[in-house]
Amino acid sequence: MPSQRDRQARVATYVVYAVQGLSFASLLIQVANLQAKHGLDEGTLTLLLLIVPVLAGVGSVAAGAFAARLGSKLLLRIAQPAVAVAVVLTGLAPNVPLLVPVLLLFGVAVGAVDAGMNMQGVAVERRYGVQVLNGFHCVWSVFSMAAALWASVAAGLPLPLVMAIPMVLAVAGSLYAGRDLCTKDEEKADSVAAPAGGKVPWRPIIPLCLAMAFLYVGDAAVSNFNTVFMKDVLGASASVIPLAYAAYQAATLAVRLGGDFAARRYGPAAIVRVGGAIATLGFLGVVLAPNQPLGIVAFALTGMGLAVVAPQSFSAAGKLDPAGTGVAIARVNLFNYVGFIVGAALVGGIAEAADMRVAFAAPLVLAAVIIALASGFQPKPAVVPHKIY
Known part of the structure; x- marks a missing residue:
C-alpha cells in the first residue's frame, strides 16, 4: 500500500497538473484578443505563436539536464511560477517589442513545466506501482476547460485583469504543491543505479x-x-x-x-x-x-x-x-x-x-x-x- 508520504506527493502532483492546465489555457484562449490588441496580421501572429513551441522544446531539453542534477521538484518550484508571471505580462504588454520577450519566457518555462510535471507523475506512478498518469492528464484537461469558462464569463473585463486573476490561483497552487512534490531521491526507484555511463539509450x-x-x-x-x-x-x-x-x-x-x-x-x-x-x-x-x-x-x-x-x-x-x-x-x-x-x-x-x-x-x-x-x-x-x- 502507498504510504502517507506517497499520497502527499500524488496530491501535490495533481495540483501541478491543474496549475499548468489553467496557465496554458489562460494564454491560449486569448490569442484572438491579443491579435486585436496589437493589430497583428495573420503572418505576424503565426510567427509569434511559433515562438512558444520552439522555445518550449528548448525548455524541455534544458529541464532534462536540470532535473538529472537537481531533481524536478526544484525545477517546478522555479518554472511554474515563471509561467504564471509570463501569462500576466502577456496581458500587460503594451506593444509587440515587449510581447516577444514575454513569449520567450513563457515558451521556455512552459516546456520546463511540461517535462517536470510528467517526471513527477512518473515518480508517483513508480512509487504506487500502478498506472496513475492518465488521472493527472485528466486534471490538466479539466482546468484547461475551467480557464476557457472563466474567459467566457469575464469577457467584458479588461484583458490584463482577465489573464491575471487565474494566475493568482496558479501561483498559490504552485507554492502549495512545491512543498510536497517528490524529492530527487524519491524520484528514484529503490536499489536502482543510474544507467551505464550515466546515459539513457535513445x-x-x-x-x-x-x-x-x-x-x-x-x-x-x-x-x-x-x-x-x-x-x-x-x-x-x-x-x-x-x-x-x-x-x-x-x-x-x-x-x-x-x-x-x-x-x-x-x-x-x-x-x-x-x-x-x-x-x-x-x-x-x-x-x-x-x-x-x-x-x-x-x-x-x-x-x-x-x-x-x-x-x-x-x-x-x-x-x-x-x-x-x-x-x-x-x-x-x-x-x-x-x-x-x-x-x-x-x-x-x-x-x-x-x-x-x-x-x-x-x-x-x-x-x-x-x-x-x-x-x-x-x-x-x-x-x-x-x-x-
Missing part, C-alpha cells in the same frame, strides 16, 4: 518519441483547423462551429477518466493500439464527413483515440529510466512540440495546395502508424528494480 525511446510527435500532429490539425473545416467545408453556423472542438475535448477527458483502469487491466500497448485505431477511424470520418453531425462525431473519435497516447508515452519513458534522471521523459516531451509545429505547417500547407479534406488525410496516416508503434509502450525496464511495497 533506441527504445524512439517509438515513444514518434508516437508523441504523431499524436501532436493530429492534435495540431484539430486545434488549429477544426473551426475552418466546420465553417468552410461543412457550412456550419457560428453556434455549431465550436461544437467540434468541444466534442474533441470532452472525448479526450472522458477517455482519460478511465485510462488508468484500462492500462492496468489490458496493458499500455493494447490501449495505445486501440487508441491509434480509433483516432485513424476518426480522421477518416473527418475526411469523408457528409454533414455537420457526423463531422462532430468524427472529431470526437479523434479525441477519444489520441487521449491515451501522451500519458502512456511518459509512463513508458519512465520505465526506460528507472534511476529517475528525467532524461527519457524530457526527450519524449520534446516531440510534443515537434509534432505540434509540424502538424500546423503540414496540414495548413496541404489545405492551401489542395483542400481541407485532403489535409486531414495527413494525421489519418500518422494516427495509423501509432498502431504499429504500440509495442514500444511496454518496454522492458533498463534495470529491474526491487519492489517497494
Whole structure:
C-alpha cells in the first residue's frame, strides 16, 4: 500500500497538473484578443505563436539536464511560477517589442513545466506501482476547460485583469504543491543505479518519441483547423462551429477518466493500439464527413483515440529510466512540440495546395502508424528494480 508520504506527493502532483492546465489555457484562449490588441496580421501572429513551441522544446531539453542534477521538484518550484508571471505580462504588454520577450519566457518555462510535471507523475506512478498518469492528464484537461469558462464569463473585463486573476490561483497552487512534490531521491526507484555511463539509450525511446510527435500532429490539425473545416467545408453556423472542438475535448477527458483502469487491466500497448485505431477511424470520418453531425462525431473519435497516447508515452519513458534522471521523459516531451509545429505547417500547407479534406488525410496516416508503434509502450525496464511495497 502507498504510504502517507506517497499520497502527499500524488496530491501535490495533481495540483501541478491543474496549475499548468489553467496557465496554458489562460494564454491560449486569448490569442484572438491579443491579435486585436496589437493589430497583428495573420503572418505576424503565426510567427509569434511559433515562438512558444520552439522555445518550449528548448525548455524541455534544458529541464532534462536540470532535473538529472537537481531533481524536478526544484525545477517546478522555479518554472511554474515563471509561467504564471509570463501569462500576466502577456496581458500587460503594451506593444509587440515587449510581447516577444514575454513569449520567450513563457515558451521556455512552459516546456520546463511540461517535462517536470510528467517526471513527477512518473515518480508517483513508480512509487504506487500502478498506472496513475492518465488521472493527472485528466486534471490538466479539466482546468484547461475551467480557464476557457472563466474567459467566457469575464469577457467584458479588461484583458490584463482577465489573464491575471487565474494566475493568482496558479501561483498559490504552485507554492502549495512545491512543498510536497517528490524529492530527487524519491524520484528514484529503490536499489536502482543510474544507467551505464550515466546515459539513457535513445533506441527504445524512439517509438515513444514518434508516437508523441504523431499524436501532436493530429492534435495540431484539430486545434488549429477544426473551426475552418466546420465553417468552410461543412457550412456550419457560428453556434455549431465550436461544437467540434468541444466534442474533441470532452472525448479526450472522458477517455482519460478511465485510462488508468484500462492500462492496468489490458496493458499500455493494447490501449495505445486501440487508441491509434480509433483516432485513424476518426480522421477518416473527418475526411469523408457528409454533414455537420457526423463531422462532430468524427472529431470526437479523434479525441477519444489520441487521449491515451501522451500519458502512456511518459509512463513508458519512465520505465526506460528507472534511476529517475528525467532524461527519457524530457526527450519524449520534446516531440510534443515537434509534432505540434509540424502538424500546423503540414496540414495548413496541404489545405492551401489542395483542400481541407485532403489535409486531414495527413494525421489519418500518422494516427495509423501509432498502431504499429504500440509495442514500444511496454518496454522492458533498463534495470529491474526491487519492489517497494
